[in-house]
Amino acid sequence: MPRFFPYSKLFAISALLAAAACRPDSPATQDKPAAPPTPGTATPPAGSPAAAADTLHLPGGRVVSLRPSTAAAFNQLPASSLPDLPNDPAAEPLAAAPGRVRRQGLDLFLATAQGGEVKFSSTPDSEFTLQNGEGVKYMYWGSLPAAHQWVVRAWAWESAGTVLVDQRTGRRLAELPGDPVPAPDGRLVLLTSPGLGGGDQANALSLVQITDAGPQLLWQREPSTWEPEEARWAAPNRAILKLRHRNAQGDMPEDAPVTYAELVLPQ
Numbered sequence: 001m002p003r004f005f006p007y008s009k010l011f012a013i014s015a016l017l018a019a020a021a022c023r024p025d026s027p028a029t030q031d032k033p034a035a036p037p038t039p040g041t042a043t044p045p046a047g048s049p050a051a052a053a054d055t056l057h058l059p060g061g062r063v064v065s066l067r068p069s070t071a072a073a074f075n076q077l078p079a080s081s082l083p084d085l086p087n088d089p090a091a092e093p094l095a096a097a098p099g100r101v102r103r104q105g106l107d108l109f110l111a112t113a114q115g116g117e118v119k120f121s122s123t124p125d126s127e128f129t130l131q132n133g134e135g136v137k138y139m140y141w142g143s144l145p146a147a148h149q150w151v152v153r154a155w156a157w158e159s160a161g162t163v164l165v166d167q168r169t170g171r172r173l174a175e176l177p178g179d180p181v182p183a184p185d186g187r188l189v190l191l192t193s194p195g196l197g198g199g200d201q202a203n204a205l206s207l208v209q210i211t212d213a214g215p216q217l218l219w220q221r222e223p224s225t226w227e228p229e230e231a232r233w234a235a236p237n238r239a240i241l242k243l244r245h246r247n248a249q250g251d252m253p254e255d256a257p258v259t260y261a262e263l264v265l266p267q
Contacts, residue, residue: 054226054261056205058219066241066261074240074260077232080181082142087155092139100167101140101150108138110150112170120152120163130157136175143167146186147210159201162191164208164215171214177202178228185236186210188265194227194244196252203227205241207265226259227252237265 054066085091094101100111108120120138122128128135141151141162150165154175161175178193187210195203205228206220230242241263244256 054223056221056223056263058221062266064263064265066263069240069260069262071258071260073234073262074232074242077234077240079230079232080179081144082151082179085139085141085153087137087139087160089139093142094140096142097140097150103140108140108152110140110152110165110167110170112166113168114170116170118150118165118170118172128157132157138163144180144182144186144189146184147182147189147215148186149180149182149189149210149215151180161193164189166210166214169214173208173215173217176206176208176217176220177204178206179230180208181231181233182210183233183236183239187236189215190231190233190239192228192231192241194229196227196244196246198252205231229258231263234262237267239263239265 056064056066058064083093085093092103094103102109102111106122106124108122110118110120112118122137123132123135128137135157137155139153139155141153143150144164147164148167150167152163152165154161154163159177161177162180163172163175164180165172176191176193177195178191180189180191182189189208189210191204191206191208193202193204193206195201202222203224204220204222207218209216209218226243226245228241229244231239232242233239239262241261243259243261244252245259246252247256
């Protein structure tokens with residue numbers, strides 16, 4: 001899973017969403033009983049970062065538990081099908097979607113099933129600088145067939161995010177931090193953005209719902225003690241997350257403690 005350096009521009013979410021859905025989460029208090037592990041998973045030893053259950057507080061007062069899981073359970077699940085995509089125009093896999101995706105200079109065009117095109121215009125090189133917080137370069141990344149989505153990588157000066165574009169309707173979702181991975185039935189997409197290593201990269205876990213009209217952001221969480229490095233789906237409403245944790249000094253070194261947690265979403 002590629003990791004990205006921080007940058008000065010964070011992706012914009014509406015003020016209402018920021019207030020309702022983007023406040024940081026912290027570990028559950030010790031007097032809150034841990035949810036029992038799912039059969040086939042093992043609870044980490046006492047004292048490890050994931051020995052106690054954590055929680056995600058969602059909009060509307062909902063609370064979702066993160067249950068301890070294992071590397072073995074995580075490694076048995078399929079990883080994202082999207083290829084690594086370096087910030088290099090020559091790496092853009094346009095040939096993977098002939099007739100549907102094309103580039104004309106700084107402009108990227110995605111053809112929809114309804115006959116229209118969605119256009120992305122990149123910032124010219126002369127204006128793509130550290131001082132320009134609005135500078136962005138768009139690259140075609142691939143598709144999520146089960147979710148009917150084109151995936152566009154949005155590169156800023158020192159980081160990257162994702163734009164989902166519905167292949168049927170052309171509806172596009174505002175740029176979100178992280179790498180997307182769809183649920184097996186294509187109805188949900190999780191995005192993981194590890195960002196506790198310093199700088200301005202958003203440390204976020206986001207959930208997108210795919211409707212008949214296109215993608216819709218359900219929630220985005222910004223945990224304060226761990227970063228979501230990768231997600232893999234075990235079922236249409238259940239995923240296992242690979243998490244990296246701050247050390248005792250509050251730092252996030254390259255060899256930061258790693259745990260695995262099962263996220264079970266409401267049906």
